[in-house]
Amino acid sequence: MKVLGIESSCDETGVAIYDSDKGLVAHALHSQIAMHAQYGGVVPELASRDHIKRIIPLINQALQEANTSLDEINAIAYTSGPGLIGALLVGAMEARALAYALGIKAIEVHHMEGHLLAPMLEDNPPAFPFVALLVSGGHTMLIKVEKIGSYEILGESVDDAAGEAFDKTAKLLGLPYPGGPHLEKLAQNGDSKAYHFPRPMLDRDNCDFSFAGLKTAVLNALNKSDKSAQTQANIARCFSDAVADTLSAKCNKALKQCGYNRLVVAGGVSANSAIRESLTNLMHKRGGEIFFARKEFCTDNGAMIALAGMVRYLNAEYASLEVNVHPRWPLSMLKAIEQDKVKNILYR
Numbered sequence: 001m002k003v004l005g006i007e008s009s010c011d012e013t014g015v016a017i018y019d020s021d022k023g024l025v026a027h028a029l030h031s032q033i034a035m036h037a038q039y040g041g042v043v044p045e046l047a048s049r050d051h052i053k054r055i056i057p058l059i060n061q062a063l064q065e066a067n068t069s070l071d072e073i074n075a076i077a078y079t080s081g082p083g084l085i086g087a088l089l090v091g092a093m094e095a096r097a098l099a100y101a102l103g104i105k106a107i108e109v110h111h112m113e114g115h116l117l118a119p120m121l122e123d124n125p126p127a128f129p130f131v132a133l134l135v136s137g138g139h140t141m142l143i144k145v146e147k148i149g150s151y152e153i154l155g156e157s158v159d160d161a162a163g164e165a166f167d168k169t170a171k172l173l174g175l176p177y178p179g180g181p182h183l184e185k186l187a188q189n190g191d192s193k194a195y196h197f198p199r200p201m202l203d204r205d206n207c208d209f210s211f212a213g214l215k216t217a218v219l220n221a222l223n224k225s226d227k228s229a230q231t232q233a234n235i236a237r238c239f240s241d242a243v244a245d246t247l248s249a250k251c252n253k254a255l256k257q258c259g260y261n262r263l264v265v266a267g268g269v270s271a272n273s274a275i276r277e278s279l280t281n282l283m284h285k286r287g288g289e290i291f292f293a294r295k296e297f298c299t300d301n302g303a304m305i306a307l308a309g310m311v312r313y314l315n316a317e318y319a320s321l322e323v324n325v326h327p328r329w330p331l332s333m334l335k336a337i338e339q340d341k342v343k344n345i346l347y348r
């Protein structure tokens with residue numbers, strides 16, 4: 001069986017094909033970063049229009065890469081939320097139209113379930129249960145994952161998401177959008193002892209996060225500084241250390257709370273090497289296991305949507321003929337799936 005997955009929730013158009021026997025057989029991506037960078041952030045209307053331009057060529061590219069044709073595809077999965085409504089509608093219309101024309105099922109995929117399952121595209125995928133840390137542009141969440149679809153939110157950010165904090169801090173430092181990867185690079189030359197930024201909410205006995213104050217601390221430090229290149233690198237380094245420490249401490253709390261010793265980390269910010277290292281050290285100290293997606297599958301992509309779509313297809317969750325998108329859609333609304341139904345495709 002083959003599922004074609006379409007991602008269009010924000011500023012990446014992604015298409016991929018997941019084969020139940022062979023795993024991921026193709027993935028194609030177009031990032032709109034260069035288009036939005038001149039505005040300092042995503043312009044929703046431009047995003048939607050660009051998805052329209054890219055989506056069909058990317059589908060053709062993925063089919064070609066997989067050496068397959070549309071009539072060999074069993075279902076079309078698409079991100080139906082959460083995300084920008086106009087951008088979501090492009091993927092939804094394309095997926096529904098294709099599925100209808102081919103007489104096959106369309107599958108609605110939750111974007112954050114896509115991120116959460118992305119590490120399962122790698123060799124040696126995690127077993128269940130685990131704690132998942134989702135750190136992306138719009139979300140920072142700790143989730144108790146007993147099985148696919150059984151998602152108990154243990155904590156989340158009360159203000160900025162981790163990716164948003166990276167992007168806003170990078171903007172203060174004069175770096176281009178999206179700032180996360182640029183800030184990571186700048187931080188490599190920074191002195192970790194130059195500043196001590198707050199580790200927000202570590203004293204609280206919960207798994208929630210807050211990153212807005214950290215951004216203010218950076219702004220104050222910057223205003224008082226000589227703004228030299230070295231100072232900027234020092235600030236970048238100390239900011240990313242503060243985020244890494246906070247994420248590690250909260251992951252530790254969540255693992256203790258659940259009695260688990262397996263951590264799965266996903267979302268754009270999990271591409272950050274310093275954060276990967278800090279969380280890997282935590283799990284090493286705990287004698288536990290840690291799993292990440294390869295870096296290109298940390299940020300938005302079609303591969304994670306094709307995989308999540310295959311899983312939901314195997315659970316017979318088909319979209320109705322209505323074209324549905326859900327700009328807001330809590331993860332906790334998803335259905336739990338018994339392991340037996342999906343283990344053959346997850347652990348091939």
Ligand SMILES: Nc1ncnc2c1ncn2[C@@H]1O[C@H](COP(=O)(O)OP(=O)(O)OP(=O)(O)O)[C@@H](O)[C@H]1O
Pocket residue numbers: 010082083111115135136137138139162163164166167178179180181184267268269270271272273298299300
């Ligand atoms: N190396 C990195 N270091 C820090 N942050 C990074 C890195 N690479 C990407 N990011 C951040 O990840 C975010 C993008 O990730 P992702 O594509 O998962 O988010 P999104 O799809 O915009 O949000 P969501 O999935 O919550 O809707 C941006 O904020 C970006 O700055």
Ligand SMILES: [Mg+2]
Pocket residue numbers: 111115136137299300
């Ligand atoms: Mg995303």
